Amino acid sequence: MSAQGTSGRGSGPAVRRGPKFAVIRFPGSNCDQDALHVIRNVLGRPAEYVWHRERDLQGFDVVVLPGGFSYGDYLRTGAVARFAPIMDAVRAHAERGKPVLGICNGFQILCEAHLLPGALVRNTSCRFLCKYVSLRVENADTPFTCAYSEGQVLRIPIAHGEGRYVCDEATLQELEAQRRVLFRYVNARGELTPESNPNGSMGSIAGVANARFNVLGMMPHPERASEKILGSADGRGVFESLVLSAVAVA
Amino acid sequence: MTQVRVVVTLKPSLLDAQGRVVQDALHSLGYTEVGRVRIGKYLELDLNEEANGDVAARVREMCERLLANPVIEDYHFEVIS
Numbered sequence: 001m002s003a004q005g006t007s008g009r010g011s012g013p014a015v016r017r018g019p020k021f022a023v024i025r026f027p028g029s030n031c032d033q034d035a036l037h038v039i040r041n042v043l044g045r046p047a048e049y050v051w052h053r054e055r056d057l058q059g060f061d062v063v064v065l066p067g068g069f070s071y072g073d074y075l076r077t078g079a080v081a082r083f084a085p086i087m088d089a090v091r092a093h094a095e096r097g098k099p100v101l102g103i104c105n106g107f108q109i110l111c112e113a114h115l116l117p118g119a120l121v122r123n124t125s126c127r128f129l130c131k132y133v134s135l136r137v138e139n140a141d142t143p144f145t146c147a148y149s150e151g152q153v154l155r156i157p158i159a160h161g162e163g164r165y166v167c168d169e170a171t172l173q174e175l176e177a178q179r180r181v182l183f184r185y186v187n188a189r190g191e192l193t194p195e196s197n198p199n200g201s202m203g204s205i206a207g208v209a210n211a212r213f214n215v216l217g218m219m220p221h222p223e224r225a226s227e228k229i230l231g232s233a234d235g236r237g238v239f240e241s242l243v244l245s246a247v248a249v250a
Numbered sequence: 251m252t253q254v255r256v257v258v259t260l261k262p263s264l265l266d267a268q269g270r271v272v273q274d275a276l277h278s279l280g281y282t283e284v285g286r287v288r289i290g291k292y293l294e295l296d297l298n299e300e301a302n303g304d305v306a307a308r309v310r311e312m313c314e315r316l317l318a319n320p321v322i323e324d325y326h327f328e329v330i331s
Binding site for chain 2: 075076079083111112117118119121122123124125126164166167168200
């Protein structure tokens with residue numbers, strides 16, 4: 001599915017109106033340019049970088065915390081970034097019910113900031129994993145997944161050393177009961193197998209939302225899989241969903 | 251000068267992937283008596299002359315807020331004067 005045409009002004013590279021995206025840059029972010037490129041040049045929607053020292057996110061509809069190694073991953077992934085000046089504004093943005101998307105290191109930061117439950121620890125293999133994985137869309141009724149259909153299998157790359165999602169048993173049950181697991185690692189046929197879980201995550205969880213479904217953290221990189229010419233466009237739906245849901249609200 | 255020594259470890263319920271690698275390596279060196287190995291972090295905090303009053307309460311706060319992630323880690327510390 002595509003968000004093309006929702007503006008009624010046809011497709012094309014010209015920047016259309018629509019939700020304005022903020023891509024937060026921390027020292028050590030390295031997927032910020034990819035995210036901005038996809039939003040601006042693939043989706044044709046407005047997007048700006050916001051430096052971590054800033055304190056204001058006024059005028060932005062969607063906040064993206066990109067992948068990377070913020071503050072060198074010192075102490076724990078996301079542990080220092082969580083206290084960056086911009087994070088108060090990110091928290092306020094989330095509290096207003098507006099969407100926040102954390103990708104990879106962004107997911108780790110959101111967990112450290114307690115905007116999402118659980119934490120991400122070292123992969124069971126102890127290896128940094130950089131490869132395509134298959135993901136199953138577990139809930140397509142959210143602002144991050146509405147351009148997909150439930151059960152759809154996506155091919156999106158991961159690139160992380162600390163991507164093993166863990167939480168306590170009660171939290172896991174709550175996440176499952178509330179359908180807050182939006183993406184799970186599966187095999188190419190969409191089946192949940194031990195081999196298809198690359199990092200040892202509980203419940204093969206690849207992406208998880210908060211209770212209001214306006215904050216999502218995911219380890220795979222949809223911004224690296226948003227153009228066919230780069231190998232896969234399966235990740236584009238995450239950004240298209242955000243545009244579609246913003247249009248629906250407006 | 252007051253020094254605080256903090257040790258942070260993964261909660262026992264969580265698999266310590268690095269610890270398991272070290273355990274396997276010790277076994278392959280013949281140290282078969284070694285059971286589970288856990289790897290943690292050791293931090294030394296030198297406190298300056300401002301440190302008075304309830305040092306332990308301040309350090310506990312530092313641990314809860316930054317030095318450890320209570321979701322996945324345990325910590326303990328000792329204050330050495």
